[in-house]
Amino acid sequence: MKVALLTDCYLPRLGGIEVQTHDLAAHLRARGHEVEVFTATPGPRGERHGVVRPVDGVPVHRMAVRLPFELPVNPLAPPEVRRRLAEGGFDVAHVHMGVVSPFATDMVRVALGLDLPAAITWHCLMDRSAPLFRVLGQARRWGARGAALSAVSSVAAANVAGVVGHDVPVHVFPNGIDVEHWRAPGPPGHAGAAGEAREAARPVRVVAAMRFAARKRPLAVLQVAHRARQLAPAGARMSLTLFGEGPERRRLEAYVHHHDLGDWVSLPGRVGREELRAAYWDSDVYLTPARLEAFGIAALEARTAGLPVVARRDTGVGDFVVDGVNGLLGDDDDELARALARLVRDEGLRRTIATTNRTQPPAQDWPAVAALAEREYARAAGP
Secondary structure, eight states: OEEEEESSOOOSSSSSSHHHHHHHHHHHHHTTEEEEEEEEOOOOTTOOTTEEEEEEEEEEEEEEEEEEEOOOTTTTTTHHHHHHEEEOOOOOSEEEEEEEEEHHHHHHHHHHHTTTOOOOOOOOEEEHHHHHHHHHHHHHHHHHHHHHEEEEHHHHHHHHHHOOOOTSOOEOOOOOOOHHHOOSSOOOOTHHHHHHHHHHHHHHHEEEEESSSSOOOOOHHOOOOOOOHHSSOTTOOOOEEEOOTTTTHHHHHHHHHHTTOTTTTTEEOOOHHHHHHHHHTTTTTTEOSSOOOOOOOOHHHHHTTOOOEEEESSSSSGGGGBBBEEEEEEHHHHHHHHHEEEEOOHHHHHHHHHHHHHHHHOOOBBBHHHHHHHHHHHHHOOO
16 A cells, blocks of 8 residues: 655654654554655755655655745645645555644645545644634535544544534544553562662652643643642652753743752753653653643653553543553642642552553554554545
């Protein structure tokens, strides 16, 4: 099968859609499919205007134009993409939608106009764009024309179904993860008596990782952790490491300084996958207070690494974290603070959840997700 993956954003930009689309391409190729990517993101050397360069063996069509801030937008792209899709012998188009996706939206129209089977996946919650989609009726028309609609979690799928109508099927097509890459090398507490003594002497290490953007609520990480430390017993020590970078950094640093948290809070910046994995393996709890979280790939990575996850109940994290089994879920920041304080003081609960997470891998392993992609493509093709 020859698959076109169409997305506003792609590498070298770094984010959820970019990395997931890249990894999906790799795993589809590993299953014998031919894959090409079409994107409005310039290449690492500024490639645009339809230049095709491979990224890890996958041809990437850079349909970008020069815009301020390298915005991934090109309203002039549809005719050229239409020509390339028509002449390229593609069997299916898989369009990846974000919060605002003008390029991807155009690509749906292009694919359906060519009668090319189309799978459309939302990587976001449609809360902000839902009124516009309802008024325009685009998503509903896409479903009516046979496009296979999906979203990355059950919460996000319900969000899409609320827009397109519940008579149009919306499947869950989750983000994927390399389970073996993130899995911790041994069960918790395997270091022997001396290791256990060292563990007991150090603080409970809480970790979080995200873009420092207001939508991700990095300030709430500090606020929840600060409140949890106040709620925990006096003898229960904890530390917080918040990985990431972005426009909210100054607000975070100001909060740490104003509340005198510098002795137990660290903001080391953005790190690569290997360093982040090592940090997860050396930590005790993962915290994410994001509200508009369609999936939560960082939380899935932490859960796969064996960490109990503290997160909101009404997000995509609930697809791989069962409350009391893989972590603790709450309805608001106050409940998250109480849940985190509980894990800080209850070593037995932490170890029980960590053991479960290390011995029971999540269902979102990449081979299973790639097989789901094939089923979505078959659904798009119809009987």
